Amino acid sequence: MASLQFEDGSPNRHAFHDTGMAAENLVIQASALGLVAHQMAGFRIDQARTDCQIPNDYEPVAMIAIGYPGDPALLSDRLRAREVQPRARKPVNEFVYSTTWG
Numbered sequence: 623m624a625s626l627q628f629e630d631g632s633p634n635r636h637a638f639h640d641t642g643m644a645a646e647n648l649v650i651q652a653s654a655l656g657l658v659a660h661q662m663a664g665f666r667i668d669q670a671r672t673d674c675q676i677p678n679d680y681e682p683v684a685m686i687a688i689g690y691p692g693d694p695a696l697l698s699d700r701l702r703a704r705e706v707q708p709r710a711r712k713p714v715n716e717f718v719y720s721t722t723w724g
């Protein structure tokens with residue numbers, strides 16, 4: 623949840639950055655505790671606002687499901703294939719630049 627304004631009403635340009643930092647810390651801590659955390663941007667923002675009674679000056683950025691890992695054998699074929707596939711990460715040189723963009 624990003625708070626888009628400071629208490630004095632001025633805009634908080636870093637709201638999304640701060641929210642991402644907090645989410646990352648949550649995911650790292652969950653992992654350290656043996657939990658799994660799955661971040662999701664694909665949720666109904668209006669419904670989240672209504673169901674969770676989120677004030678208008680907060681922006682729902684992402685949902686994070688947290689739980690203990692289950693047995694992949696219980697998943698459908700499609701989800702099991704996704705769950706057990708080797709994790710692939712983008713090479714760092716695709717998004718870390720020195721001096722100028724690209």
Ligand SMILES: Cc1cc2nc3c(=O)[nH]c(=O)nc-3n(C[C@H](O)[C@H](O)[C@H](O)COP(=O)(O)O)c2cc1C
Nearest residue numbers: 645659660661662663664665683684685708709710
């Ligand atoms: C901000 C954000 C939004 C995401 N939204 C979705 C989503 O809506 N649905 C989904 O299945 N995965 C979503 N993902 C991806 C998963 O949370 C996860 O990062 C990805 O499946 C890789 O999982 P792994 O770290 O176990 O390899 C999102 C990730 C981030 C960081």
